[in-house]
Amino acid sequence: MRSFLLEDDPEHAAHFKASLAATEFQVRHFWTAGSFFEALAESTPQLIVLDWMLPDLSGYQVLRRVRERFGLAVPIVMLTSVDNEERVVAAFEAGADDFLTKPVARPVLRARLQALARRVNQAPAAFSGSVSFGPYRLDYARQSVRDVDEPDARFALTPREFDLIWLLMNNPDRFIPRAELIAGVWGKSSEVAPHTLAQNVHALRKKLGLARRDIRLAAVYGSGYRLESPGSSR
Structure with a gap:
């Protein structure tokens, strides 16, 4: 390499x-x-x-x-x-x-x-193609995020943030343990500080404006996260 x-x-x-x-x-x-x-x-x-x-x-x-x-x-x-x-x-x-x-x-x-x-x-192989979730459209090859309701919006995500939201949007309404998220984004052998995942989640909520789209990226018992579909009653 x-x-x-x-x-x-x-x-x-x-x-x-x-x-x-x-x-x-x-x-x-x-x-x-x-x-x-x-x-x-x-x-x-x-x-x-x-x-x-x-x-x-x-x-x-x-x-x-x-x-x-x-x-x-x-x-x-x-x-x-x-x-x-x-x-x-x-x-x-x-x-x-x-x-x-x-x-x-x-x-x-x-x-x-x-x-x-x-x-x-x-x-x-693991991350390819595109995914849609609510108004958001993610393209992995281009590492791009679009909001169909706000076509002129620009989202400056880091590589880790993009991989994290990609993983979450491919698993809507499913609780994903911290260990699975860390392995999927940072790799199974990575030593990730306890606050790192939380910081990336916080950044995604803020940068994408999830709350105003009625989308919750919820912490579950402090052991993982779930990305809830718009209007979810969970």
């Missing part, structure tokens, strides 16, 4: 590359955002790993630029030495697929990236 690593710390870069030796990941390392974007203009990787702190641009700024150029097509993992909730939320809202705090143990790093690779490789 062709992978771009943007990391300016020699020790962390060496650790990252050594962790992925003899795996399916072929890592091309860049020290600066400038050299990274030069390479990106010539070749599109299958995975991008970005450090948060860089000498010329922040990893957050690089993440935003990559998403503007490629949309949701390329999975992106953020690396940081500072683990705080605001930074995690900012990364996911900007389009990150995963967030790792350095130093990352080699087995954990391999497992997280391999889980992400499996999710990406399986996406065309």
